Every structure is written in C-alpha cells, then in structure tokens.
Amino acid sequence: MTFLDWTILVLRVALPALILPGIVIPLVWYERRVAAFIQDRPGPNRVGPFGLLQSPADILKLFMKEEVIPASTDKLLFQIAPALAIFAALSTFAVIPYGGTLSIGGRQIPLIGADISIGILYVFAITSLSVYAIVLAGWASNNKFSLMGGIRSGAQLISYELAMTTAGAGVILAASSFKLSDIVSMQQGTWLGFIPRWNLFPQFLGFLVFFISTFAETNRLPFDLPEAEAELVAGYHTEYSAMHFGSFFLAEYLNIMVACAMTATLYLGGWSLPGFDPHGVLGVALSVLIFAAKTGFLVTVFIWVRWTLPRFRYDQLMRLGWKVFLPAALANLFWAAALEMWRMAK
Amino acid sequence: MDRLIFDVAAVVAVLFAALMVLNRNPVRSVLALVVSFFFLAIGYVLLWAPFIAAIQVIVYAGAILVLFLFVLMLLNVPLEDVAGTEPRPIQQILGGAAILLFTIGLVELLSGYGAKNVTQAGAMDFARGRIGPLARLIYSEYLLPFEALSVLLLAALVGAFVLVEREKRP
Numbered sequence: 001m002t003f004l005d006w007t008i009l010v011l012r013v014a015l016p017a018l019i020l021p022g023i024v025i026p027l028v029w030y031e032r033r034v035a036a037f038i039q040d041r042p043g044p045n046r047v048g049p050f051g052l053l054q055s056p057a058d059i060l061k062l063f064m065k066e067e068v069i070p071a072s073t074d075k076l077l078f079q080i081a082p083a084l085a086i087f088a089a090l091s092t093f094a095v096i097p098y099g100g101t102l103s104i105g106g107r108q109i110p111l112i113g114a115d116i117s118i119g120i121l122y123v124f125a126i127t128s129l130s131v132y133a134i135v136l137a138g139w140a141s142n143n144k145f146s147l148m149g150g151i152r153s154g155a156q157l158i159s160y161e162l163a164m165t166t167a168g169a170g171v172i173l174a175a176s177s178f179k180l181s182d183i184v185s186m187q188q189g190t191w192l193g194f195i196p197r198w199n200l201f202p203q204f205l206g207f208l209v210f211f212i213s214t215f216a217e218t219n220r221l222p223f224d225l226p227e228a229e230a231e232l233v234a235g236y237h238t239e240y241s242a243m244h245f246g247s248f249f250l251a252e253y254l255n256i257m258v259a260c261a262m263t264a265t266l267y268l269g270g271w272s273l274p275g276f277d278p279h280g281v282l283g284v285a286l287s288v289l290i291f292a293a294k295t296g297f298l299v300t301v302f303i304w305v306r307w308t309l310p311r312f313r314y315d316q317l318m319r320l321g322w323k324v325f326l327p328a329a330l331a332n333l334f335w336a337a338a339l340e341m342w343r344m345a346k
Numbered sequence: 347m348d349r350l351i352f353d354v355a356a357v358v359a360v361l362f363a364a365l366m367v368l369n370r371n372p373v374r375s376v377l378a379l380v381v382s383f384f385f386l387a388i389g390y391v392l393l394w395a396p397f398i399a400a401i402q403v404i405v406y407a408g409a410i411l412v413l414f415l416f417v418l419m420l421l422n423v424p425l426e427d428v429a430g431t432e433p434r435p436i437q438q439i440l441g442g443a444a445i446l447l448f449t450i451g452l453v454e455l456l457s458g459y460g461a462k463n464v465t466q467a468g469a470m471d472f473a474r475g476r477i478g479p480l481a482r483l484i485y486s487e488y489l490l491p492f493e494a495l496s497v498l499l500l501a502a503l504v505g506a507f508v509l510v511e512r513e514k515r516p
Contacts, residue, residue, distance in 0.1 A: 121400035121401075128403065129408055139373060139419050
C-alpha cells in the first residue's frame with residue numbers, strides 16, 4: 001500500500017468519527033427548537049442567528065466548569081465510564097455505509113469505514129458493550145439513585161436488545177449476508193415499478209420492533225427510566241459534573257444518530273434511492289445527502305416522540321419488551337423466512 | 347503486522363485474566379474479565395473467525411457478564427478479606443503442584459501445535475471469515491451435539507430453580 005492508500009483508509013475510518021461529534025452541536029439546538037415548536041414557545045433564539053450559538057456556548061460552559069468527583073466514589077471506574085460511553089457510540093459508525101462508491105483516478109473508494117463480513121453483528125456487539133458505561137457510572141457513583149438508574153438501564157438494554165437483534169435477523173435473512181453494504185445493495189430497485197425494494201415494506205413489523213427498541217437502547221423518552229428525574233434525580237449521571245456529564249450527553253446524541261443511521265440502513269435502503277445510480281463526485285455526494293436526509297428524518301421522529309409521549313412505568317416497559325416485542329420479532333422472523341422460501345421456490 | 351497485533355492482544359487477554367483472579371474487588375474482577383474477553387475476540391478476528399469473535403462479545407462480554415455484574419451490585423458483595431485467611435500448608439503444596447502440572451501440560455500441548463497449525467487452520471475454507479459453511483456443519487454433521495448442548499443449558503437452568511425452591515421450603 002502506498003502512502004496515498006493509507007491516507008484514504010485513515011480518512012474513510014476517521015471522517016465519521018471526526019464529523020459526527022460536530023453534528024451533535026446543531027442537533028441539540030435542533031431538538032430544543034423542535035421541542036419549543038411543539039410546546040408553542042420560541043425556544044433558544046438569543047445567542048447568534050436563530051439562537052444557533054446557544055449550543056456552543058453551553059459546551060464552552062461545560063468545559064469551563066469545575067470537575068467534582070465525590071470522595072466516596074470508585075475513582076478509576078467513575079472516570080472510565082463516560083469515556084466508555086463515547087467509545088461505544090463512536091466505534092459503531094465504522095461499519096455503516098454512508099454513501100456510494102467514489103471512483104477518482106482509477107481508485108474505487110467505497111464510502112464506509114470498514115466493510116467487514118460481520119458488519120451488523122459488529123454493531124450489535126458494540127451496542128451490547130455500551131451497557132457497561134451506564135451500569136458502571138451508576139455503581140461507581142456510590143449513590144442510591146445512580147445505582148438504581150444503572151441497574152434499570154442494564155435490565156432495559158438487555159431486554160430490548162433481544163427483540164432488536166431478533167428483528168435484525170429478519171433483515172439478515174432477506175439479504176443472506178451480514179455485510180451492511182450487501183444489505184444496502186439488495187434494497188436497490190423497485191417492485192412493480194414504483195415501490196422501493198426497502199425492507200420496510202415486506203418486514204414492516206420488524207421495522208416497528210427495531211425502531212421502537214432503539215428508543216429503549218438509547219434511553220430516550222418514552223423509555224428514559226434510567227434517568228427518570230421525577231424518581232431518580234438524574235439517574236446514573238447524578239454525581240457527574242462538567243465535561244464528565246458532557247460526555248454522557250454527547251454519547252446519548254451520538255447513540256441517537258447511530259440508531260437512526262442503522263434503521264435507515266437496514267429498513268430504508270441506506271444511501272440508495274430507486275432509479276438513482278451515483279456517478280462521479282456529485283452523484284456520490286448526493287448519495288451521502290440522501291443517507292443524511294433519511295437519518296435526519298428518523299432523528300426528527302425521535303425528537304417528536306420525546307415531546308409527545310409520557311414516560312412508561314417500569315412494569316409496562318418490561319411487559320412491552322418481553323410479552324409484545326419479542327413475540328412480534330419472532331413472528332417477523334418466521335414471516336421473513338417464509339418470504340425467502342417462497343422467493344427460492346419461484 | 348497481524349502477528350504483532352495478535353501477540354499484543356493475547357498478552358493483554360492473559361494479563362487481564364490474571365487481574366481477574368488477583369483483584370480483591372469483585373466488580374473490578376468482572377470488568378477485568380470483560381476486557382480479557384474483548385481481547386480474546388480480537389484474537390479470533392485475526393484467526394479468520396470474525397463470526398466467533400462477534401458472538402464472543404455479544405454473548406459473553408455483552409450478556410452473561412452483565413448479569414454477573416448485576417448480581418454483584420444488587421447483593422453488594424464486600425471486598426474479599428484476604429488478611430485473615432492465610433492458606434494452610436497442605437493447600438499451598440497442593441496448589442503449587444496443580445500449577446506445575448497445568449504449566450507442564452500446557453507447554454506439552456502447545457509445543458505439539460505452534461504457529462504452523464494456526465496458519466493451516468486459517469487456510470481452511472470455512473474459517474476464512476465465511477459463515478455459510480459453518481452453519482451447514484452445525485445444522486448437518488453436528489446437529490445432535492449442538493442440540494444436546496442447548497438441552498444441557500436448559501437442564502442447568504432447571505437445576506438452579508430446583509435448588510432455590512429447596513432453600514425456600516423449611
């Protein structure tokens with residue numbers, strides 16, 4: 001490999017990791033503005049044009065604040081937990097294809113960090129590790145509220161991970177591949193000339209289960225029990241201050257983007273659109289924009305739901321996860337298998 | 347390059363496994379085991395078995411050890427008190443003998459294999475990161491052992507319930 005090849009490889013892997021934390025800044029502003037719109041109030045509109053500089057100001061504040069580590073905490077684990085949260089959120093992006101294949105000067109550059117043969121399993125594996133960040137934060141804080149939040153989060157993540165993975169298995173079956181690039185390419189084209197071949201249509205049940213489970217996986221309303229402020233102060237990050245808290249905050253928004261990007265890739269055709277074949281630099285840039293638009297739409301749904309639905313009770317949450325979503329995900333898996341057998345028989 | 351990463355991952359995995367045993371704080375022990383499993387998964391990736399690596403992280407590091415951690419946190423297990431429990435001489439002798447025996451066995455076993463066999467295993471078709479041939483083997487030739495294993499796990503589950511029930515009744 002020449003120096004240029006190395007540079008391209010590093011850029012492919014590092015670009016999402018460098019750009020995405022930057023996107024979080026306007027994303028926080030966007031959420032606050034949408035929330036304000038839903039609640040019929042102006043929202044942040046004083047700092048900079050349209051209040052756009054509010055988030056940078058808040059982040060600056062977080063950096064400037066004093067870092068307080070309570071005396072009775074487990075110092076090492078207390079400080080590792082936020083870093084772990086960001087690690088889990090960022091490393092997922094490495095396998096998500098975010099655009100078509102760029103060809104410059106005879107080089108083929110697929111816009112994906114690493115197109116590994118177990119892409120979707122890698123995402124599930126990293127997601128299953130992200131639970132440690134919250135459980136550890138809760139335990140290391142040495143605080144009742146934090147511990148309750150951490151344990152709730154652990155139980156919730158494990159319960160919904162099961163339904164989410166089973167729903168994802170339907171997509172794996174339809175694509176007969178674990179590669180996310182294969183999953184995107186099998187969703188190109190149309191049925192009957194006008195329905196896009198997205199997994200959304202044949203596996204609508206799977207889509208519902210997967211997308212709603214991601215709400216629980218990212219600890220967002222209506223499933224934000226780990227940080228239910230009415231009962232637990234702030235849950236697992238009660239004892240955290242300044243940028244340690246900021247890391248959890250950043251990780252939460254990164255996780256929302258991961259969840260939406262994964263849903264867009266698995267069920268909405270990723271960067272592809274029917275009848276669109278990315279050619280040249282402009283076409284590939286357009287494919288990145290299509291992917292961003294699909295992800296952005298799902299992020300908007302996330303925010304919309306947050307300001308619309310009240311929080312679930314804990315027993316309702318568990319009942320929904322085990323008694324509704326898991327059977328629904330299994331039914332979807334059988335349905336996907338039946339479709340696949342029918343397709344093979346044809 | 348691959349060899350270097352593999353060696354580093356192997357050393358770190360063994361190091362954290364030792365840390366798991368030596369640590370007095372049970373929660374930290376579990377965490378050391380998580381790190382050890384993670385680096386073991388890196389080893390699997392470099393042996394052309396990415397599927398096994400992913401399953402290793404999802405099932406062991408991501409699910410089973412989280413449950414371990416749960417139990418430890420809910421019961422709030424105290425630090426192990428090492429000071430008052432000096433091992434008896436017979437324990438020391440037997441323990442030392444066991445370590446010696448294990449080391450000899452391990453060296454004997456490893457000298458039979460070695461790096462040559464690792465590359466041979468990597469050249470095998472089904473080990474080349476492909477999952478289809480592995481699935482075919484599991485669901486045809488090894489179907490009976492595979493199913494028997496799951497029944498074994500079920501038996502362990504039932505056994506745990508029986509033990510709990512017996513304790514409840516006076």
